[in-house]
Amino acid sequence: MTTEYKKPLPYIHAETRAYWEGAKAHELLLRKCRACGRYHFYPRDFCPSCFSFDVEWVKASGRGTVYSVTVCHRPAEGFGKDVPYNIVLVELEEGVRMMSTVVECANDDVLIGMAVEVVYDDVTPEVTLPKFRPVRKTN
Amino acid sequence: MGVLTRKAAIVGVSESDLGYTPDKTSLQLIAQATNRALDDAGLKKSDIDGFFSAGWITMESIMVAEYLGIQPAYSDNTLPGGSAFEFHVEHAVAAISAGLCETALICYAETPLSDRKRRMGRSFTTGAPQEPEEQFEIPYGQWVPVPTYALAAQRHMYQYGTTSAQLAEIAVAARKWASLNPLAAMRDPLSIEDVLASPMMSTPLRLRDCCLVNDGGGAVIVTTAERAVNLGKKPVWILGCGESHTHRSITGMPDLTVTPAKFSGQRAFSMAGLSPSDIDVLELYDSFTITVLLQLEDLGFCPKGEGGRFVEGQRLAPGGLQPANTGGGGLSCLHTGMFGIFLLIEAARQLRGECGDRQVREAKTALCNGIGGSLASSGTVILGVD
Numbered sequence: 001m002t003t004e005y006k007k008p009l010p011y012i013h014a015e016t017r018a019y020w021e022g023a024k025a026h027e028l029l030l031r032k033c034r035a036c037g038r039y040h041f042y043p044r045d046f047c048p049s050c051f052s053f054d055v056e057w058v059k060a061s062g063r064g065t066v067y068s069v070t071v072c073h074r075p076a077e078g079f080g081k082d083v084p085y086n087i088v089l090v091e092l093e094e095g096v097r098m099m100s101t102v103v104e105c106a107n108d109d110v111l112i113g114m115a116v117e118v119v120y121d122d123v124t125p126e127v128t129l130p131k132f133r134p135v136r137k138t139n
Numbered sequence: 140m141g142v143l144t145r146k147a148a149i150v151g152v153s154e155s156d157l158g159y160t161p162d163k164t165s166l167q168l169i170a171q172a173t174n175r176a177l178d179d180a181g182l183k184k185s186d187i188d189g190f191f192s193a194g195w196i197t198m199e200s201i202m203v204a205e206y207l208g209i210q211p212a213y214s215d216n217t218l219p220g221g222s223a224f225e226f227h228v229e230h231a232v233a234a235i236s237a238g239l240c241e242t243a244l245i246c247y248a249e250t251p252l253s254d255r256k257r258r259m260g261r262s263f264t265t266g267a268p269q270e271p272e273e274q275f276e277i278p279y280g281q282w283v284p285v286p287t288y289a290l291a292a293q294r295h296m297y298q299y300g301t302t303s304a305q306l307a308e309i310a311v312a313a314r315k316w317a318s319l320n321p322l323a324a325m326r327d328p329l330s331i332e333d334v335l336a337s338p339m340m341s342t343p344l345r346l347r348d349c350c351l352v353n354d355g356g357g358a359v360i361v362t363t364a365e366r367a368v369n370l371g372k373k374p375v376w377i378l379g380c381g382e383s384h385t386h387r388s389i390t391g392m393p394d395l396t397v398t399p400a401k402f403s404g405q406r407a408f409s410m411a412g413l414s415p416s417d418i419d420v421l422e423l424y425d426s427f428t429i430t431v432l433l434q435l436e437d438l439g440f441c442p443k444g445e446g447g448r449f450v451e452g453q454r455l456a457p458g459g460l461q462p463a464n465t466g467g468g469g470l471s472c473l474h475t476g477m478f479g480i481f482l483l484i485e486a487a488r489q490l491r492g493e494c495g496d497r498q499v500r501e502a503k504t505a506l507c508n509g510i511g512g513s514l515a516s517s518g519t520v521i522l523g524v525d
Contacts, residue, residue: 010274042275068395070289071342076282087279087286089390099276099390112297129278
């Protein structure tokens with residue numbers, strides 16, 4: 001599996017290690033400010049709103065809606081075989097946005113406003129990418 | 140009038156050779172554009188004491204100054220992307236007003252088309268570990284710039300019902316202007332249907348929603364009001380400027396339908412004491428059709444969400460009610476990577492009445508707006524002639 005994956009991987013460093021460790025454990029961790037209560041994304045050691053350095057890691061619900069979507073017909077490096085593929089900005093329930101991709105759904109069916117939930121793609125033994133799928137109605 | 144209004148003027152402009160220049164480096168093009176702009180101004184290189192440049196090579200600015208043989212008293216290499224040169228105008232006027240320099244050269248060139256063919260590679264570097272985009276966007280297949288602008292276009296369509304045909308109006312208008320410009324790369328007729336039939340790049344943006352890729356450079360010379368009135372050509376007064384940036388990564392853009400032109404424009408209009416209805420010629424950064432539409436709204440030429448209807452009926456085209464991108468813009472004239480300097484060159488020529496077949500009648504005021512990065516930075520410059 002490690003030798004198969006040819007796409008760009010994140011360079012993980014101290015400030016964001018907990019996020020990626022969380023993903024590996026199939027949890028979506030966000031930074032939340034203890035001083036003003038706001039969440040932010042991408043994770044930082046401080047709150048970009050009030051600049052407090054008193055921030056904690058909080059497990060996100062993993063649910064959100066598609067804020068915008070584009071279907072790429074020209075690939076990024078490493079994505080040639082995936083064309084066309086979708087890129088989305090997901091607005092999480094906690095109020096922050098993150099980039100991802102919607103899986104288990106045809107590209108044309110990925111729509112703005114669609115409810116999605118996180119799934120985890122263990123692309124290498126070290127790296128798991130949080131992705132999203134449409135929320136299915138339970139009977 | 141604002142503190143910087145009419146304190147300085149653009150007195151010389153020129154582009155270098157444009158299009159495809161496989162036998163020239165970007166440095167050669169900068170020297171060529173600078174030489175022509177000095178001729179245009181009736182000034183000598185020794186008059187330059189303020190130096191403004193932007194480029195992707197490490198410490199490019201001081202390299203360019205060495206190459207040109209300039210030792211400036213004031214130097215600025217602000218690099219917020221394609222809007223750099225609108226930022227530079229504001230900084231130049233501020234420096235001139237403060238007496239830190241008297242005559243500023245703003246210069247730039249890139250050769251992405253030739254670099255691709257001669258396998259030089261661009262000096263553009265990304266991928267430093269600390270870049271959040273590398274960590275949180277690139278692993279999902281994001282690349283800059285088409286998908287990032289496409290995400291903004293999609294959101295605008297969703298919120299306001301903007302259509303692909305409305306975006307195509309912008310590309311068609313640019314092509315009509317280009318057909319009147321001998322320097323433009325793409326001069327053949329283009330219809331809305333042609334735009335809608337061009338290959339899909341990243342939904343909803345098609346090939347003809349996207350700017351060209353060419354080689355080229357430009358130079359702009361700014362000097363004091365006292366000096367400007369004693370030179371050969373009509374001074375192009377700098378009436379108002381503004382600059383802003385709101386994010387770097389598209390994930391960090393606060394609202395995908397609002398660019399920082401909202402903030403740079405407000406300050407520029409306020410400084411100039413003008414409003415959008417006072418502007419005769421618009422030169423808006425057109426990396427993509429959506430870029431133009433968002434700027435029209437954010438600069439106040441139409442309300443937010445109305446951009447699609449505003450551009451219908453070829454309003455931006457020759458003979459339209461709101462002439463815009465009168466050289467053909469990045470969509471049909473040329474785009475070298477950072478288009479902002481060409482906005483200033485075209486605006487100055489329009490205000491001097493030098494544009495021949497594409498001259499906008501009785502043009503007295505112009506607004507240039509540069510956009511850089513993924514709709515990240517905006518620099519507004521309002522110009523006028525007596």
